[in-house]
Amino acid sequence: MTYILYNPLANGRHGEQGLAAVREALAAESPQAVDVTKTDAAALLMGLTAEDKAVVCGGDGTIHRLVNGLEGKVPAVPVHVWRFGTGNDFLRDVTVDSDTPDAQSVLLNDYIGNLPVVRVGDKTLRYLNGCSVGVDAVVCGMMEENRLAPKKSGYAATALRSFFRRYKPMSGRVTVDGETRSYDRIWMAASMNGRYQGGGMKFAPGQDRTGDTLFCMVWHGTTPLGTLLRFPFVIPGKHTGFPFCDIRIGREITVELDEPTMIQLDGEVMDGVTGYTARK
Numbered sequence: 001m002t003y004i005l006y007n008p009l010a011n012g013r014h015g016e017q018g019l020a021a022v023r024e025a026l027a028a029e030s031p032q033a034v035d036v037t038k039t040d041a042a043a044l045l046m047g048l049t050a051e052d053k054a055v056v057c058g059g060d061g062t063i064h065r066l067v068n069g070l071e072g073k074v075p076a077v078p079v080h081v082w083r084f085g086t087g088n089d090f091l092r093d094v095t096v097d098s099d100t101p102d103a104q105s106v107l108l109n110d111y112i113g114n115l116p117v118v119r120v121g122d123k124t125l126r127y128l129n130g131c132s133v134g135v136d137a138v139v140c141g142m143m144e145e146n147r148l149a150p151k152k153s154g155y156a157a158t159a160l161r162s163f164f165r166r167y168k169p170m171s172g173r174v175t176v177d178g179e180t181r182s183y184d185r186i187w188m189a190a191s192m193n194g195r196y197q198g199g200g201m202k203f204a205p206g207q208d209r210t211g212d213t214l215f216c217m218v219w220h221g222t223t224p225l226g227t228l229l230r231f232p233f234v235i236p237g238k239h240t241g242f243p244f245c246d247i248r249i250g251r252e253i254t255v256e257l258d259e260p261t262m263i264q265l266d267g268e269v270m271d272g273v274t275g276y277t278a279r280k
Contacts, residue, residue, distance in 0.1 A: 002031040002046070005041050005066070007058035018057040018084035026055065036062060048077035055105065057082045060089050060129060062106030064266035067112050074113045080105040087199035087267060089129045093209065094194075116193050116214055118278040120263060120270065130197035130204070131278055133255060134188030134219070135167040135227070137262035140198070141269040142166065169220075171276070172257040176216050176250035183220040184247070187227050188206050188240040190217045191253045191278040195237070197267070204239030214280050216253050218246040252279045 004020040004026070034044065036058070045066075054077050056063060063081060082105045083091050086125055096105055115126040169185040190197075191214040192204035204215035220231065221244045233239040239267055240247050256275040263273040 001048075001189075001262065002026060002029040002053040002158070003044070004031045005036050005039075005044075005054060005056045005058075006033060007036050007062040009037065021084070022057050022082050024056055029053070030198055031055070036066070040069065042071075044077060045075040045077055046073065047072070048075065050078070052077045053169050054079045055082050056080065056108065057084050060087050060266045061086065061268055063090055063108070063128055064268055067115060067128060067254065070112060072113070072115070072126065074109050075129040081108050081131035087197075089194065089196040089199065089266075092200060093129065093196050111209065114210065114212075116191070116278050116280045118191070118265065118276050120273055122278045125265060127193060128148045128209075129194040129266050130190055130192045131263070131265045131276065132190035132197070132203075133261050133263045133273060133276065134186050134190075135171075135185060136188050136190070136198060137269055138167045140267050141196075141217040141271070144269060161270070167261070168259075170259045170261070173217050173245075174248075175254040176214065176248040177195070177252055179248075181218075181246065183218055185221050185256065185263065187217075187219040187222065188217075189213075189257075190254045191216065191255075195265075198234075201234045203234060205237030205240060212280055213249050213251055214252060214253055214278060216246075216248040220244055220246065228264045231275055236252065253259075254278075 004019060004022050008016055056079060080279050081091060091106055118125050118127060118131050169187050172186050173180050173182050174189055190203055192207050194209045195202050195204050195207050197203055203217060207215040239245050254277045260272045260274050262269055262271050263276060
């Protein structure tokens with residue numbers, strides 16, 4: 001049996017369109033549609049066999065919630081991720097530079113058994129692409145607010161408001177594999193499992209999600225205008241040579257901030273966070 005696991009809230013609440021496209025592509029298999037907002041999708045997958053097939057129709061947020069429901073377990077059923085969502089950073093990371101850069105779907109099973117675990121307060125979560133605190137998390141939070149607003153703002157306008165109004169850089173400490181460094185005016189502190197987050201921004205060029213380390217990037221010390229003007233260099237991954245971007249590679253990363261802020265994991269946002277510990 002073929003199952004389509006779809007999220008009606010994906011891609012700006014246009015998930016039904018993605019469902020229609022997958023249904024049409026798989027019409028010969030007579031697939032059964034499952035709304036992941038109303039079903040325990042992880043339990044469903046763990047109850048299927050290798051003779052079945054599952055297709056996830058949603059973006060990074062949908063996959064993020066699914067892998068956390070699986071809690072590190074890899075189901076026997078082949079789970080394919082269909083290209084439909086706002087950011088698609090996971091699909092971008094595993095298909096760019098591959099033999100099938102325009103692949104419509106990718107097998108998820110090969111990537112969910114070795115995900116990093118992050119501790120945030122009393123919560124333990126897994127993530128696919130990136131985990132970060134700071135202005136990028138604030139932008140993610142504001143973009144989520146914009147989805148519900150009658151008049152929506154684009155990423156650039158949202159980032160502009162974040163850099164000058166919504167986010168105040170703060171001091172803190174970042175420890176990578178036991179080595180602690182202190183920073184003033186932290187704009188963001190990221191622990192990347194993949195190369196991309198934020199809808200195609202290459203925060204971690206060279207990062208290999210199949211390896212056993214994370215890519216730590218701390219952007220610190222710049223003014224709001226200086227940060228805004230240089231932030232576009234993140235898109236192609238040309239920011240790592242800047243002196244205010246401290247890059248380290250490690251298996252365990254702990255971020256401690258002097259004030260609470262937002263954190264994002266694969267675009268999913270939590271507020272009131274003063275740090276986290278990520279382990280690969």
